[in-house]
Amino acid sequence: MTAPADRPEFSRTIDLRQITAAPVTLLADPAECAALAERFGLVALDRLEAVVTLVAEGDVVRASGRLQAAWTQPCAVSGDDLAQSADEALALRFVPEQDLPTTEAEIELTAEDCDDIPYRGSHFDLGEAVAQSLGLAIDPFACGPNAEAARQSAGILSEGAAGAFGALAGLKLGKD
Structure with a gap:
């Protein structure tokens, strides 16, 4: 994965002063899908959509x-192409950057803190948060129907057949 440039591939900036009770729908266009596919190492991103309700609680916004x-x-x-999909709940908090801890001392995070996204000024990027959530939904170790055959042809035994460490026994170091 590559880091986003100055302007993320799927940017949807929200102005705090414009938040209403109406849900916000974000839909990636084909160019954004192609750029996100490249960012996340995908063959293709066919669809990315999010419907999000925003609730402002002072300077903190719950999404x-x-x-x-x-x-x-x-x-x-x-290495075969593998079709995947996600349909996941989103629960994020946008928090003013100055309200987040800045010390380098060890701090304990709660489950709620893990989804805090800092922002500056009166705008935050909901699209980038959705893109990052997509990145977390992608299983980098997803296996397709031909995975077992590929393992066998490489001489790697399945974990069930050889035990947790026995699968490694199929890999032999060549000593001539």
């Missing part, structure tokens, strides 16, 4: 909704 996506990625074992 909740659903992310739906469909993509093709290479199988982690065989």
Whole structure:
């Protein structure tokens, strides 16, 4: 994965002063899908959509909704194209940057803190948060139907057949 440039591939900036009770729908266009596919190492991103409700609590904005996506990625074992999809709940909090801890001392995070996204000024990027949520939904070790055959042809025994460490026994170091 590559880091986003100055302007993320799927940027949807929200102005705090414009938040209403109406849900926000974000839909990636074909160029954005192609750029996100490249960012996340996918063969293709066919669809990315999110419907999000925003609730401002002072300077903190809670975002909740659903992310739906469909993509093709290479199988982690065989390299074959593998169709995947996600339909996941979103629960994020946008927090003013100055309200987040800045010390380098060890701090304990709660589950709620893990989804805090800092922002500056009166705008935050909901699209980039959705893109990052997609990145978390992608299983980098997804295997397709030909994965087991690819393992066998490489001489790697399955974990069930050889035990947790026995699968490694199929890999032999060549000593001539």
